[in-house]
Amino acid sequence: MVTKQQLSLTxxxxxxxxxxxxxxxxxxxxxxxxxxxxxxxVGNEMVLVCKKK
Structure with missing residues (x-):
């Protein structure tokens, strides 16, 4: 069975x-x-490592 999901990208x-x-x-x-x-x-993917303040 194939399930379709919509993906939103920003x-x-x-x-x-x-x-x-x-x-x-x-x-x-x-x-x-x-x-x-x-x-x-500039212009490349951003990968951020974050922590809660």
Whole structure:
């Protein structure tokens, strides 16, 4: 049996995700571009390690 689900995806600019996380009480501990811990670069995927303030 195949079940279909709709997936919603939203893109954020770095400033937007930082503000949103801050408003929700999170602190960014580490920030990477991609899942191989590359240095942050404009236009790449953002991977953020966060903790509750």
């Amino acid at each position: 893109y954020f600019y770095e400033e937007q995700i930082r503000a949103l996380l801050n408003e929700c009480g999170f602190k960014i501990v580490e920030f990477f571009s991609g899942f191989h811990e590359e240095k942050p670069q």
